[in-house]
Amino acid sequence: MVDGRGPAPALVLRLVQRLPDTSLTFALAAGGRSHFGWGIDRHLAADLYDALNQNTRATGQWGKKGAPKLPEYPRPKAKTKSATKAVKKRRSVAEIYQQFTARR
Template identity: 70%
Template sequence: MVQRLPDTSLTYALGAGGREHFGWGVDRHMRADIFDALNQNTRATGNWGKKAPKFPEWPRPKVKKAAKGKSKRRISVADIYKQFSARR
C-alpha cells in the first residue's frame, strides 16, 4: 500500500472501494456524522405534536461488501492502475 497519501486522493479512494469515495476524507465523514447527529437531536427534542418527522441522512458513498468465504485481498498497484485507466 502506498503510504502518506492524503485521504482525499483518488488513489486512496480506489483502495477504499471505488471512485465514489473520492474526496471523502476523515473531515468530510465527520461533517456528515455531525449533520446526522444534529438532525437526530432536533428530532428527539422538538415539539412535533403526534409524530416527529423523519430527517434524511447525509448521502455517503456505499461500501462494497466482500463475498462470504473470501478473505480480504490486498489491492495491488496493478489493480489501482486498471481502475485509473478504465474509461468511464
C-alpha cells in the first residue's frame, strides 16, 4: 500500500497483465461476455477444426453439386459494429469494471 490509498498503479498494471487470456476481464476488454473462456488455444482449435473440414471437402470425391456443407466451429460474435473495426477503442479500467458489475 502506498500512503494508505491502495496499491500502486504499477502493481495493479502488472497484476492485470498477468491475467490469463480466458479471464472475464480479458473477455470484456476484447468485446463482451461472449468472449469469456476464448483464449488463444481455443481460437487455434476452432481454426484447425475449420481447416480440417475445408480439407475434407476439397479432397473428397463429390461432384460440384453433391458436396456436403460442413459447419464452421461456432465463435463468439461481437455485439456492436465498433468491436469489429480493425482499430479497437481502448477501454478504461472504470469502463471494464462497469461492464463487469452490470447485471444481465
